[in-house]
Amino acid sequence: MSKQIKEYPTEPLKCWNEAKTLRKNYYEDYLNAHNRGGVRWAGGAWTFSAIPAGLGNDVYFITGEPHGATIAFYKDFASKCHDATEAAGFPRTLCAYMRNYWGAILLDKFILADGSVVDGYPAPDFIWQDHICCSHGKWYQVVKWLEKKKGREVPMYCVDVSVGYSLDPSKPLEEYKSNYLIQQLNDGIDWLEKVTGRKYDDKLLCEAVWNEMKSTSLWAEICALNQAVPAPLDEKTMYSLYVMGTLMKHRPECVAFYERLKEETKDRVKRGIAAVPYERFRVITDTQPPWGFLNIFREMEKYGVVSLGSLYTFGLIGMWEYKPDGTWIAKPLPPKKPKTREEALRVIVEWTLNKPEWAHFYRPELKTRMMKSIVDQWKANAVLLHYNRGCEGLSVHIAENRLGLLEAGIQVFPFEGNMGDEREFDMAGTLGRLTAFFESMGLKKLVE
Amino acid sequence: MITAGVDVGAKFVKIVLLDDGKVIGRAKALVGFDVGKSAGDLFESALKNAGLQRSDVKKVVATGMGRESVHNKPPVNAEEVVSEVVADAAGTFHLVPTAKTVIDVGAEEGRGVKVGEGGKVKDFVINERCAAGAGTFVEAMARALEVRVEDMGLLSLKSTQTIPMNAQCCVFAESEVVTLIHSKVSKEDVSKAIHDAIASRIGSMVLRVGVEKDVVLIGGLALNPGFLPPLKKELNADIIVPEYPEYVSALGAAIIAAKGGV
Numbered sequence: 001m002s003k004q005i006k007e008y009p010t011e012p013l014k015c016w017n018e019a020k021t022l023r024k025n026y027y028e029d030y031l032n033a034h035n036r037g038g039v040r041w042a043g044g045a046w047t048f049s050a051i052p053a054g055l056g057n058d059v060y061f062i063t064g065e066p067h068g069a070t071i072a073f074y075k076d077f078a079s080k081c082h083d084a085t086e087a088a089g090f091p092r093t094l095c096a097y098m099r100n101y102w103g104a105i106l107l108d109k110f111i112l113a114d115g116s117v118v119d120g121y122p123a124p125d126f127i128w129q130d131h132i133c134c135s136h137g138k139w140y141q142v143v144k145w146l147e148k149k150k151g152r153e154v155p156m157y158c159v160d161v162s163v164g165y166s167l168d169p170s171k172p173l174e175e176y177k178s179n180y181l182i183q184q185l186n187d188g189i190d191w192l193e194k195v196t197g198r199k200y201d202d203k204l205l206c207e208a209v210w211n212e213m214k215s216t217s218l219w220a221e222i223c224a225l226n227q228a229v230p231a232p233l234d235e236k237t238m239y240s241l242y243v244m245g246t247l248m249k250h251r252p253e254c255v256a257f258y259e260r261l262k263e264e265t266k267d268r269v270k271r272g273i274a275a276v277p278y279e280r281f282r283v284i285t286d287t288q289p290p291w292g293f294l295n296i297f298r299e300m301e302k303y304g305v306v307s308l309g310s311l312y313t314f315g316l317i318g319m320w321e322y323k324p325d326g327t328w329i330a331k332p333l334p335p336k337k338p339k340t341r342e343e344a345l346r347v348i349v350e351w352t353l354n355k356p357e358w359a360h361f362y363r364p365e366l367k368t369r370m371m372k373s374i375v376d377q378w379k380a381n382a383v384l385l386h387y388n389r390g391c392e393g394l395s396v397h398i399a400e401n402r403l404g405l406l407e408a409g410i411q412v413f414p415f416e417g418n419m420g421d422e423r424e425f426d427m428a429g430t431l432g433r434l435t436a437f438f439e440s441m442g443l444k445k446l447v448e
Numbered sequence: 449m450i451t452a453g454v455d456v457g458a459k460f461v462k463i464v465l466l467d468d469g470k471v472i473g474r475a476k477a478l479v480g481f482d483v484g485k486s487a488g489d490l491f492e493s494a495l496k497n498a499g500l501q502r503s504d505v506k507k508v509v510a511t512g513m514g515r516e517s518v519h520n521k522p523p524v525n526a527e528e529v530v531s532e533v534v535a536d537a538a539g540t541f542h543l544v545p546t547a548k549t550v551i552d553v554g555a556e557e558g559r560g561v562k563v564g565e566g567g568k569v570k571d572f573v574i575n576e577r578c579a580a581g582a583g584t585f586v587e588a589m590a591r592a593l594e595v596r597v598e599d600m601g602l603l604s605l606k607s608t609q610t611i612p613m614n615a616q617c618c619v620f621a622e623s624e625v626v627t628l629i630h631s632k633v634s635k636e637d638v639s640k641a642i643h644d645a646i647a648s649r650i651g652s653m654v655l656r657v658g659v660e661k662d663v664v665l666i667g668g669l670a671l672n673p674g675f676l677p678p679l680k681k682e683l684n685a686d687i688i689v690p691e692y693p694e695y696v697s698a699l700g701a702a703i704i705a706a707k708g709g710v
Contacts, residue, residue, distance in 0.1 A: 406571075415576075416576040426576070429576070432513065432531070433574050435531050436531035436532065436533035436534065436569075436572060436574070437572075439530060439531045439533070439534045439569075439710060440531075440533060440534060440568070440569035440570075440572065444710055
């Protein structure tokens with residue numbers, strides 16, 4: 001170990017165990033919902049999850065992408081899911097999360113947060129989804145079809161969000177876009193009442209919408225704290241923290257957790273507590289990582305490299321406001337909490353359509369611009385781009401983003417892989433190339 | 449000052465002994481199952497041929513995919529390891545100071561390296577999980593054609609027609625070669641199709657980092673005369689092939705050792 005390299009103090013996150021418990025309870029609550037007389041639904045992490053909250057406090061749900069990622073993390077189970085999906089005739093080029101999810105249904109097995117697998121896939125009572133990408137649109141149609149083969153009829157509602165992101169983030173969102181979504185959500189509430197036989201409670205909706213806005217703004221504040229040198233959080237750890245927003249962004253538990261996490265992260269910044277003791281090179285990544293191989297981040301740390309996050313980690317859940325100078329700040333909440341259904345729907349639609357991660361579905365240069373802003377503002381030295389074969393949505397235009405970043409003079413390291421299919425990631429090869437990249441940046445391994 | 453570069457590649461170990469910038473010894477041998485032993489045996493033999501002891505060598509730097517097998521392990525006891533990309537750039541810059549783009553095609557990997565000032569790496573690209581852009585591809589196709597791998601290049605130069613090969617994967621390419629054989633396409637034309645396919649694969653990969661003159665080709669495939677013409681065409685550029693192209697990475701490692709390490 002070179003004596004010239006500064007060593008920062010480190011310490012474990014105090015709220016780590018709370019994060020683990022929240023995730024554990026989340027999957028168990030969904031599994032056991034019917035035993036408690038509750039309702040359960042399924043849909044994507046992008047869906048307007050605050051809307052079904054108006055059905056009552058005993059409504060439990062499972063979001064598909066984090067579930068697909070959990071399966072991917074446990075490679076043995078993931079492998080069984082791939083086999084089952086391919087045997088059922090689905091090609092391996094489809095979204096890997098989706099294939100993992102379908103595989104679990106086909107196997108009739110359900111994986112919990114700790115990797116334990118229980119028999120009997122808990123079918124949802126209804127599906128509440130949106131069309132953020134082609135896979136998201138078809139994903140639950142197939143779920144519905146697979147469940148029907150088991151003799152279960154699962155009603156499905158899907159919100160068309162194709163009006164998309166504001167193409168000029170400096171201007172207010174076009175009203176017709178909001179109206180298009182609000183109309184669908186209003187219809188969706190009628191549909192929810194019909195399929196569940198429950199009376200819809202607008203107060204619960206307003207509460208859930210406000211919680212979602214708070215938790216997504218809080219997550220952005222937490223990410224903004226990672227601009228500090230040394231960074232108080234590393235991305236591998238952040239994956240276990242941001243996931244709460246992908247699972248339950250509208251729940252009060254999520255708000256409470258992020259409030260505590262924000263305070264703890266602020267305290268770490270104040271005391272100079274680092275995520276990586278020998279931080280000397282800061283990178284950001286892009287899109288989902290290969291979930292079965294997260295130890296690659298630990299390998300990077302041996303070179304004194306900290307991954308600060310990514311547009312994905314910051315922007316999938318975090319809500320941001322873009323300043324005219326290109327900088328980002330956590331989006332402040334509106335002055336008052338919504339009190340009616342109409343107010344709640346409008347405010348959550350306008351809030352959601354500004355989500356940064358929506359941008360590159362529509363214009364790759366917006367994503368490049370955002371990545372450049374993150375590099376500047378978070379003081380990153382390079383960008384690691386995952387050419388993720390497992391996600392058509394978030395991988396679209398990555399090669400163009402690479403060129404845009406290079407043109408801006410930013411060092412880029414692309415690598416191929418798959419977020420959810422371990423057969424498509426070469427850990428040894430990727431590490432070898434990463435080593436070459438770090439060496440070309442003048443970095444040597446500091447610890448074995 | 450004597451230094452050594454040891455390139456433990458996928459198929460061959462290559463060693464270069466350097467004395468004040470001058471090459472005083474080269475050695476090459478197949479890598480056996482015991483990678484460390486193959487490299488160690490060759491290293492000892494190279495030292496013996498040069499009339500040297502290990503203690504005469506001030507520093508050894510290892511590179512190549514098997515570099516860790518000789519890192520601080522006797523008899524090589526390489527004090528440092530360096531990635532192939534950095535070694536490629538250093539070795540090429542030493543031989544061709546005007547080089548801006550290095551293409552290294554070895555048994556297992558194809559690489560494109562943009563070289564900056566002083567032989568530093570500006571950018572690079574490496575083929576991912578596919579042998580279709582590496583020397584192994586030629587070997588597999590030679591087996592399918594039942595010709596010696598050494599003859600593949602010359603055979604391709606005798607081709608009279610261009611046959612497109614669509615497969616981008618070694619396994620599917622072999623099926624395609626078999627189909628071409630069954631279609632009575634000559635071995636010369638199939639051989640050219642194979643070299644065109646590799647050149648296309650490597651060319652499109654290198655274009656990702658950009659091609660800037662001078663372009664230098666190194667690695668084992670640079671010894672194959674059938675590879676250079678289609679690669680030149682693919683990149684629309686003249687390509688320099690230095691003497692002993694398969695040793696350039698080892699030379700780079702020896703130069704890095706002479707400079708005191710990474």
